[in-house]
Amino acid sequence: MSPLRGIALKLTSVVLFTIMASLIKASSAHVPTGEAVFFRSFFAMPVIVAWLAMRGDLKTGLKAKNPVLHVWRGLIGVTAMGCGFAALGLLPLPEVTALGFAAPMLTVLLAALLLGERLRLFRLSAVVLGLVGVCIVLWPRLTLDSVDDAAMLGVALVLASAVMRALAQIQIRRMVAVEETSAIVFYFSLTATGFSLLTLPFGWVVPDAHVLAMLVGAGLIGGVAQIFITSAYRFAGAAVVAPFDYASILFAILFGYVFFDEVPTVMVLVGSAIVIAAGGIIIWRERQLGIQRGKARPNMTPQG
Template structure:
């Protein structure tokens, strides 16, 4: 029985390898955005029964379980590191961001959550100057101001009630951007396998405590949701990582906007949530700002290496 499956796998891999790197990266990026959206919808669904802190623990636990075959296939030697403390600090920052984000997903319109999450690269651009000492560039700061203008379009402070969940998303985005800076530092010495593996381990460790404070036994239906959240989250992360390896990130970053489209469609179908025009306009402004920053930084890096 294994021979037909092996032959099918060989043919599919051959067909895959015949495609251009940009097409392969685009397909994987689309898969990643869909998986992220499905995970967010799943978190919202199970949050009616379980606290977001407990959901975050199981997302990390099952996510790590799905990554174990990848770790075994690449060898445990890939996990060697001389920066365990920085890995731990990154895990602490990540779990704080995840707890804030999952709480927002449970209480705030999903399209708005996704739109505001696009601010993470903008926060990262600010931190790159302050923490990594990257050059001050006028175009970067103009793009950052443009991105924050998009945030104000969505929130409309003074004209509409600013939901606590929206502020949690922004806090989460700021923390995610801090984690991005840590990844840049870790990538100078550690393998990508080590970075992913240690993140999974520390996320599990740091999420146990908050989960125990609100613990209640999940129902059989909730267990299915929790496993699915871990699976879809792992698919999203692995697909994104592989997509960025296949081709120039700036070639596929525009597809990240699909997250908002998938999420809006799923939220409208399952929860009856229809995003207002301000969410779409603000998301477009924020996303354009982040994309511009990414393209300019990529161009600057190429010129520096030329």
């Protein structure tokens, strides 16, 4: 174990995922969401296959013991990705990132409902605190005299993405009992690519060279980021590296300001701080309880 190396890998993955989200956001006005999902998934596969080959895990990575589980994981994950990508075109990057932090809170609730995990008062209080933070981020959208329909659609999409990401984590927790992590990573990209092709009849376009470069770059960077985040958990425990997910809000604020002229509101900053605090409490409590989810967490990211 090398905690510092694990933290460095995790922070690098967070930066890469934020770059990926920025590229998707920049291309959102030029290509439909389903097409963006295709490029993100398809061009991540060569990177993942090369990584599995280098590790000597290609054989296990291509072996699916229960294909149906992978199909469901792909369907849930691609829905989360699609909703998140669509939201990026409608809301500021920091706001999408902050609202996406609802996913870990929802995972705790869904684990209690679907997996029978005991939801103690301490964790339940942290979940409630986190959801209060999400409501603070949302509050300006809910109290404006003239409601921006596009922005409200963006809010609905990012919250739907958070719910689906939480469901994906529940599915992964079920899968790790019978499937290798390498197989889960590979077949998610494969099934996501396949499902995204179903949107082809709904208006795909031929992107120009600049947009094409952004889409291909998003896929390649997303694949590399997935490798970094998976590798991070090989060098340090989940309780050590998981809190660094929340560094994404800092990079989202920086990238949003530099590339999209987006300045986060005070409500977004306050709500994000509360959600981060709640997430930290949950991570600390799970460490205290000895809950081991190191195999499931590597497949989770702020972007889904």
